Amino acid sequence: MMDVSGVGFPSKVPWKKMSAEELENQYCPSRWVVRLGAEEALRTYSQIGIEATTRARATRKSLLHVPYGDGEGEKVDIYFPDESAEDSLPFFLFFHGGYWQSGSKDESAFMVDPLTAQGVAVVIVAYNIAPKGTLDHMVDQVTRSVAFVQKRYPSNKGIYLCGHSAGAHLAAMMLLADWTKHGVTPNLRGFFLVSGVFDLEPIVYTSQNVALQLTLEDAQRNSPQLKVAQAQPVDPTCRVLVVVGQFDSPEFHRQSWEFYQNLCQGEWKASFEELHDVDHFEIVENLTQKDNVLTQIILKTIFQ
Numbered sequence: 001m002m003d004v005s006g007v008g009f010p011s012k013v014p015w016k017k018m019s020a021e022e023l024e025n026q027y028c029p030s031r032w033v034v035r036l037g038a039e040e041a042l043r044t045y046s047q048i049g050i051e052a053t054t055r056a057r058a059t060r061k062s063l064l065h066v067p068y069g070d071g072e073g074e075k076v077d078i079y080f081p082d083e084s085a086e087d088s089l090p091f092f093l094f095f096h097g098g099y100w101q102s103g104s105k106d107e108s109a110f111m112v113d114p115l116t117a118q119g120v121a122v123v124i125v126a127y128n129i130a131p132k133g134t135l136d137h138m139v140d141q142v143t144r145s146v147a148f149v150q151k152r153y154p155s156n157k158g159i160y161l162c163g164h165s166a167g168a169h170l171a172a173m174m175l176l177a178d179w180t181k182h183g184v185t186p187n188l189r190g191f192f193l194v195s196g197v198f199d200l201e202p203i204v205y206t207s208q209n210v211a212l213q214l215t216l217e218d219a220q221r222n223s224p225q226l227k228v229a230q231a232q233p234v235d236p237t238c239r240v241l242v243v244v245g246q247f248d249s250p251e252f253h254r255q256s257w258e259f260y261q262n263l264c265q266g267e268w269k270a271s272f273e274e275l276h277d278v279d280h281f282e283i284v285e286n287l288t289q290k291d292n293v294l295t296q297i298i299l300k301t302i303f304q
């Protein structure tokens with residue numbers, strides 16, 4: 001493909017100069033894991049997620065499989081701190097990753113233990129992954145899940161959205177949501193966008209698109225990167241934290257950094273963190289631990 005940036009300048013879209021093989025590699029997070037082989041990394045991630053979910057369901061007060069809509073699969077699990085009023089709490093919503101085609105709420109309750117221990121209600125959101133769901137449908141589902149939490153807990157002490165990888169994309173789309181058609185403006189106080197993808201165009205040219213079937217137009221319509229600098233925050237004090245792991249691929253680093261820069265061009269109260277010594281999966285696995293840096297950043301943001 002042609003480099004449109006001019007001779008001697010690094011391209012603003014380096015992926016357009018990559019071979020198909022290199023692009024595939026850049027967008028396959030498990031291949032960048034250094035501590036384990038790719039398959040073992042994926043297995044470990046899923047095992048830690050399942051263990052954390054089993055523990056959360058056994059030890060925390062919870063409401064499981066609560067419908068946020070009429071569609072099959074439109075369910076959330078809500079985990080509460082012990083002995084607290086259910087409604088006047090900060091609510092932390094988590095959207096799992098898996099390239100919009102794998103993962104589920106039933107293996108994604110990573111952060112329930114350390115956050116509920118500090119008085120935060122945690123909501124793990126399910127959405128219809130591909131090929132059942134299209135990306136437009138997932139974005140609509142996630143929007144309705146956020147509106148549902150606000151309607152059910154109107155005296156909440158803030159709604160915080162966190163997503164990982166593809167889930168970070170879905171969370172980022174909420175920066176652009178039009179709440180008027182949902183009859184409620186959620187009390188959004190913070191976003192934690194962990195190892196996300198914000199410009200979906202390169203995904204169209206990878207094997208991830210076999211299940212997703214994104215056209216270029218679908219990808220552009222669903223790319224917060226192209227829109228966020230022009231979007232108006234509902235609440236200008238709402239924090240947006242963009243986080244990437246040291247061992248995430250260069251393309252994942254570029255996606256996070258450029259999204260952060262676009263947030264700064266708009267009126268968002270954004271910050272950027274590269275987390276030392278973690279890969280695409282450890283960055284979330286470590287949220288099971290209370291003394292982990294990202295867990296602490298999340299708690300400080302909620303209780304600042």
Ligand SMILES: N[C@@H](CC(=O)c1ccccc1NC=O)C(=O)O
Binds near residue numbers: 045099
């Ligand atoms: N097939 C992908 C899996 C993957 O990307 C992934 C798996 C679990 C949670 C997040 C992921 N990435 C983005 O959503 C890989 O091998 O890295």
